[in-house]
Amino acid sequence: DVKVTQSSRYLVKRTGEKVFLECVQDMDHENMFWYRQDPGLGLRLIYFSYDVKMKEKGDIPEGYSVSREKKERFSLILESASTNQTSMYLCASSQGLSIYGYTFGSGTRLTVV
Amino acid sequence: QKEVEQNSGPLSVPEGAIASLNCTYSDRGSQSFFWYRQYSGKSPELIMSIYSNGDKEDGRFTAQLNKASQYVSLLIRDSQPSDSATYLCAVKETENAGNMLTFGGGTRLMVKP
Numbered sequence: 755d756v757k758v759t760q761s762s763r764y765l766v767k768r769t770g771e772k773v774f775l776e777c778v779q780d781m782d783h784e785n786m787f788w789y790r791q792d793p794g795l796g797l798r799l800i801y802f803s804y805d806v807k808m809k810e811k812g813d814i815p816e817g818y819s820v821s822r823e824k825k826e827r828f829s830l831i832l833e834s835a836s837t838n839q840t841s842m843y844l845c846a847s848s849q850g851l852s853i854y855g856y857t858f859g860s861g862t863r864l865t866v867v
Numbered sequence: 868q869k870e871v872e873q874n875s876g877p878l879s880v881p882e883g884a885i886a887s888l889n890c891t892y893s894d895r896g897s898q899s900f901f902w903y904r905q906y907s908g909k910s911p912e913l914i915m916s917i918y919s920n921g922d923k924e925d926g927r928f929t930a931q932l933n934k935a936s937q938y939v940s941l942l943i944r945d946s947q948p949s950d951s952a953t954y955l956c957a958v959k960e961t962e963n964a965g966n967m968l969t970f971g972g973g974t975r976l977m978v979k980p
Binding site: 785796797802844848849850853854855856857858859860861863 | 898899901903908909910911912913916918955957959966967968970971972973
């Protein structure tokens with residue numbers, strides 16, 4: 755069965771810390787995405803990548819960066835965590851230009867204190 | 868800006884009834900349409916996809932697409948309390964590269980025993 759794995763289910767970090775959220779997929783998908791989801795605001799796209807070493811800004815990239823050194827891994831980095839980055843973070847992947855939808859990871863609930 | 872609109876709900880139906888979830892989209896050239904189910908605190912799970920006008924049935928679920936009206940719906944027959952979740956509509960728009968989806972805000976469904 756296809757899988758997108760996010761390294762942590764729950765994380766608590768302090769304000770100002772550098773935070774790494776890891777996402778690994780085993781489906782050889784070209785496309786990978788990072789979203790955050792907050793009550794009443796829906797899914798908001800942070801960054802996405804269509805290929806190794808390639809990245810594109812989504813709708814809310816401020817305060818975040820990403821890294822994709824290998825096809826299967828897409829990392830989201832919070833350079834200096836702030837309380838307004840407390841959220842559910844969802845990674846997703848999809849195949850090339852196919853007609854199929856995304857496969858989501860199980861999510862990371864990040865709390866910044 | 869291209870949009871996908873859903874009534875946020877909650878939509879409350881009695882057990883055994885038909886639940887009807889609706890979604891409208893703004894990009895007339897959209898090609899692929901998806902329904903995701905998301906339980907509270909969990910990540911979205913793909914339950915239906917539809918690509919051409921008409922109905923597509925899978926078990927208790929039926930997706931309906933009307934491209935002329937820019938409308939896609941999900942019917943859940945014989946609704947069960949376990950169907951209580953938020954349902955996200957997602958659309959793949961023609962001008963996107965890399966299989967980008969645009970998500971609606973979701974409709975919360977409550978099935979009462």
